Amino acid sequence: MKYTLPYGDKQLSFELPDDLPVSLLQLEEPAEESDAHDIVGEAIGSTCRAQLEPKIKPDSQIAIICDDVSRPTPAELILDRLLPVLADLGIPDEQIRIVFALGTHRRMTAAEIEQKIGSTYAGRFRICQPTYNQDSDFETALVTEKGDSIRLYHEVLSADIRIGIGNVVPHNTLGWSGGGKILFPGVASESSIANFHLKAALHPVPLFGEKENAVRDEVESWVERIGLDCIINTVLNRKSELVGCYAGHFVTAHRQAVEAAEAIYGTSFADQADLVIANGEPSSFDFWQGTKGLNASNIVASDGADVILCIPCPEGVGPHPEYLDFLGRENPEDILAAYIDEPNAAYDPVAVAVGTMIAKMRDRYRIHLLSDGISHDECHRAGIRKIDDLQTAIDQLLHMRRIEHAAIIRDGAEILPRKTD
Numbered sequence: 001m002k003y004t005l006p007y008g009d010k011q012l013s014f015e016l017p018d019d020l021p022v023s024l025l026q027l028e029e030p031a032e033e034s035d036a037h038d039i040v041g042e043a044i045g046s047t048c049r050a051q052l053e054p055k056i057k058p059d060s061q062i063a064i065i066c067d068d069v070s071r072p073t074p075a076e077l078i079l080d081r082l083l084p085v086l087a088d089l090g091i092p093d094e095q096i097r098i099v100f101a102l103g104t105h106r107r108m109t110a111a112e113i114e115q116k117i118g119s120t121y122a123g124r125f126r127i128c129q130p131t132y133n134q135d136s137d138f139e140t141a142l143v144t145e146k147g148d149s150i151r152l153y154h155e156v157l158s159a160d161i162r163i164g165i166g167n168v169v170p171h172n173t174l175g176w177s178g179g180g181k182i183l184f185p186g187v188a189s190e191s192s193i194a195n196f197h198l199k200a201a202l203h204p205v206p207l208f209g210e211k212e213n214a215v216r217d218e219v220e221s222w223v224e225r226i227g228l229d230c231i232i233n234t235v236l237n238r239k240s241e242l243v244g245c246y247a248g249h250f251v252t253a254h255r256q257a258v259e260a261a262e263a264i265y266g267t268s269f270a271d272q273a274d275l276v277i278a279n280g281e282p283s284s285f286d287f288w289q290g291t292k293g294l295n296a297s298n299i300v301a302s303d304g305a306d307v308i309l310c311i312p313c314p315e316g317v318g319p320h321p322e323y324l325d326f327l328g329r330e331n332p333e334d335i336l337a338a339y340i341d342e343p344n345a346a347y348d349p350v351a352v353a354v355g356t357m358i359a360k361m362r363d364r365y366r367i368h369l370l371s372d373g374i375s376h377d378e379c380h381r382a383g384i385r386k387i388d389d390l391q392t393a394i395d396q397l398l399h400m401r402r403i404e405h406a407a408i409i410r411d412g413a414e415i416l417p418r419k420t421d
Contacts (some may be wrong), residue, residue: 003408005390006281008312012370014277014391016406017398023269025300025417026410030237036077040245044081044232048163048247049089051230056089056161062096063128063159065182066166068105069112070289072240072282073167076118078232082163083121099128099155101166101186104193104319104350107131128155130187138189141226150222151189157226164231164250168257170265170416172295172357173200175210178233179254180223194349201336201353208295209266209416211258220251233257237264238411240282265416272302272419273407275397276365277310277390283413284311287374288318291327291358293412298361300407300417305365306397309412310390313373322348326355327362328383359383368393 001022005012016022056062064082066075086096098117100108107129114122130137130153138151156162164182171177173196185193199215200207207213228250235244235257243264246257280293290311297307317324329335336356343349361367367384370393379386387393397403409415 005277005279005310005408006410007279007310007370008284008314010312012310012390014394016394020403021271021405023271023273023300023405023407024410025267025269025296025407025415027238027265027267027415030239030241030243034243036074036242037081039242040074040077040081040232040234043245043247044078044085047253048082048230048232049085051248052085052161052163053089055229056086056091058090060091060095060160061158062086062091062161062163063099063156064096065099065101065156065162065164065187066117067182067186068100068102069108069116070105070283070285071167072236073165073234074242075116075165076121077242078165078234078245079117079121082232093124097126097128097155097159099130099153099187101182102130102132103185103188104132104190106319128153130155132188132193133190135189142222144222148195149192150184150226151192152184152226153187156183156187161229162227164228166231167234167236168254168261169414170209170295172206172208172292173197174216174219175207175213176254176258176261178257179231180220180228180250182231183223183226183228184219190350194353197350197353197357198336198340201357202340206295206298208299211255211262223250235260235264262416265414266418267415268418268420269300269407270420271405272305273300273405274302274305274401275394275403275406276301276305276307276409277394277406278307278409278412280309280311280413281411284313286315286318287311287313287371287378288320288323289413290371292414293409294358294361294367296409296412296415296417298364299419300409301365303364306368306401307365308368308370308387308390308393310370313371316373317378320348320351320354322351323355324378324381326352327358328381329356329359332356332359332363
């Protein structure tokens with residue numbers, strides 16, 4: 001039987017035997033499109049205004065914290081509705097700054113900023129972008145009970161009012177994106193981000209799609225102490241069309257958004273597969289982001305399975321080259337424990353944490369990579385097999401071993417498989 005799989009702006013075609021049971025996991029086709037302006041306007045005009053009005057003073061400095069161009073959040077549409085509310089509350093443009101929560105992503109270009117928020121807003125407001133590994137960009141926001149310093153971007157800490165804009169999808173380190181994540185780790189320093197990822201890497205079970213978990217609880221306790229006055233979180237369908245907007249307190253509004261997102265991103269399957277063919281859409285622009293496709297594969301794949309990940313990676317490995325090396329290490333939990341006991345300044349701590357998280361998955365099954373942007377040598381460093389042709393790789397695996405069940409995962413970076421009883 002013939003199948004297709006999105007691969008960047010292309011479609012990959014391949015065949016599987018007609019008698020092979022295959023589970024096809026993908027997001028549902030969207031229902032009739034709603035009016036996005038009305039959805040956002042209602043959330044901001046009522047809940048968001050009510051949240052902000054008691055706190056805002058005439059001289060308040062406002063930081064609007066927004067995710068970057070790698071995320072599909074309709075930021076310009078949200079600003080269209082949010083900025084008039086701030087103006088009506090007496091806040092002039094010069095008291096508003098737009099801060100991009102880059103995490104450890106690279107700084108956005110001028111063209112990408114315009115793409116994200118529109119040319120009008122890009123020229124009208126002061127734009128701020130932290131550089132995660134430039135320590136002078138950050139100040140200590142608080143010290144945790146365990147003695148860890150949480151350092152955040154000074155342009156955020158110096159604001160009187162902080163408003164977060166983000167989108168909600170399943171996430172491997174906090175369960176779901178959105179909510180307080182826009183503040184931490186969104187605008188945190190390298191050391192703070194690394195500690196956050198280390199906590200997730202040490203967690204005994206994967207957190208992908210878990211609404212309530214210990215790591216998120218701890219992060220939200222920090223955000224509560226630091227202060228995030230309002231969030232505006234969106235839920236999009238597989239075509240990146242707006243289906244929901246939730247504004248208000250960063251926990252309450254976030255959980256409302258997650259409930260709506262679960263209905264869109266959750267999909268059921270009955271049997272685990274010993275052959276999984278997955279993509280990393282819509283995050284396949286580099287290896288760092290594209291390996292998000294392994295989160296869903298990790299749920300669907302049986303122990304000892306073969307997983308073929310198809311991600312074009314036009315930007316190559318991404319911001320953490322050492323990610324490959326730690327993904328490829330044997331005994332990842334021992335390496336992580338050793339690093340925590342005695343950190344090595346020569347290593348990228350974020351690469352250590354995330355690399356060992358994915359390496360645990362590699363211990364469960366074999367990973368094969370189809371990618372135009374990742375070389376054979378880079379795959380060797382990561383401990384994965386580079387393939388040059390999808391159909392040839394499938395045929396070889398079918399010939400080498402008995403495959404009893406296969407799964408095809410589209411929308412691989414965002415879909416949340418749930419096994420039925």
